[in-house]
Amino acid sequence: MRHNTKNDVKCESRAAVLFCAGMAVLLGCAVPQQGERAVTKGENPAFSPDGKRIAFQRLDDDVFKLGIVGVKGGAEEWIEAGPGNAAYPEWTPSGGLVYMYGHDTETAYEAWRGNSKNGYGLRLYENGQRRDLTTGRCRDFTPSVSSDGKKAYFVTTRGVSSESTVYSKAATTRIAELDLAAGGEPHILMESPGGNNTGFVQPAISPDGKMLVWGHLESFFDAWRIYGTRIGRFDRVEWCPVSPRCLSALAPRWHPDGGIICFTGFKKGDPGWGVWVEDIATGKVKRLATGENPCFSPDGKAIAYNRDGVVYVRPFGRDDLPSEILPEVRDDDDDEMVLWAKENISKETSFKTDSSRFAFGDKTTFFVRVKVRLDGTAGLRQLFIGDYAEHEYGVQIFANRDVWLSTRDHTGRYLDVKQARYKEGREYTFTGIRAAGRLLLSVDGSVPAVAVPRAKVLSLDHLRRFVVGRGLKSGESVVKVEVGTGWPTDVPKFKKREDLFK
DSSP states (O other): OOOOOBEEOOOOSHHHHHHHHHHHHHHTSOOOOTTOEEEEEOEEEEEOTTSSEEEEEEEETTEEEEEEEETTEEEEEEEEOSSSEEEEEEEOTTSOEEEEEEOOOSOHHHHHHHTOOOOEEEEEEETTEEEEOOOSSSBEEEEEEOTTSSEEEEEEOTTSTTOOSSOOTTSOOEEEEEETTTOSSOEEEEOOOOTTOOEEEEEEEOTTSSEEEEEEEOSTTTOEEEEEEETTOOSGGGOEEOSOTTSEEEEEEEOTTSSEEEEEEEOTTOSSSEEEEEETTTOOEEEEEEOEEEEEOTTSSEEEEEETTEEEEEEOOGGGSOOBOOOOOOOOOSOOEEEEEEEEEOSOEEEOOOGGGGOBOTTOOEEEEEEEEEOOOSSOEEEEEEEESSOTTSEEEEEESEEEEEEEOTTOOEEEEEEOOOOSSEEEEEEEEEETTEEEEEETTOOOEEEOOSSOOOOBOOEEEEEEEETOOTTOEEEEEEEEESOOTTSOOOOOGGGGGO
């Protein structure tokens, strides 16, 4: 799935409406929605610094071309028209364009045998000249340029184990920074979160240069969410969820006043992916139109986006400001309370206990914390199993080099989240959290990996037994296991919205 930026301009007269309809027929798309004007065929629009032109990409004969067109349409100027693919344009303050470009003609086998450096890097087009900013057997894409033109922030696959030049929204990625003036190697700012929440996409730097927001894949169930952090606070402990959890949200871009972002979003019941806006400080949101990849004009009075392969523009005014706070699923803020604990288990042991204490509803936050010593070799160890009448594997933590937390319900529907493999010869603490609407897994107090279900995971009401230490090898042990409610003290929470402004 490719995500693009789009523009909308309001039709202010019947003549403008007729123009829009005529353009729609010419471009082979449906009649535009009220208030928008079709500009050209394409995706990922971006306003020029003077607001008079729009850069865009267009898929033509399986090749992404990069072009520029006037905001009111007209003749197109092609910056890159093949061979090779060019996409994700972003303007510099001086009127240059930074974008992804690659012309990869090798198969994966040929690239491996020849140790090829041919991939997809960032390129700068300025004053009629093209200059490669980054190179390598990787994919650098979705650049965002700071308002002073000195820095570019982008997503990259360089240096990760799943490195690939074939874009996948679930590919392991990093966020990097490049000094546009000095050049050189990009500086990695944010490592892949690990587990099955591995995807970053489309970072955007705020107009004042103090805040970065980005799209983040929270699980392999396509649960996109927008996160943010202050520049210089790139450790995961400092990340803050920005978009409401009930929305799938990505591709954020800033309004020039710095208080509002627009983004691609979807909420249950919507007719399709939509153009949304959000007030960062309050969390208020509003859906403006059906479309994707929105961006604001430099004066903040228009917004552009694409839909069905066509770029649209429409005005953005007072009536379009975010106005609604959507229901939010929050973590249980109760303090940790340990309900059950056992120590020093070296072989499979079954425990029966008061089942009424372990009836966990949909909205109950509960945790399982397992401190273990494992030798690091292959082989399944089911370190903890909560055997419920709803399912014999109602909740479990298991390890086979990678560490997993999973939960099931009485239908067998399941949800898993994993963390990266561990090393042998030392103790680890795996803490799994089953919170409202998601699973989280932390290793040794790390910021947890997250998985979000597509459907509701039902309550676990009727405990039959706990099983600890199934599959342990000689010399291995569960040093301690605890089950409790509330948020475990050893796992940090993500920052809250107000922390972005401190």
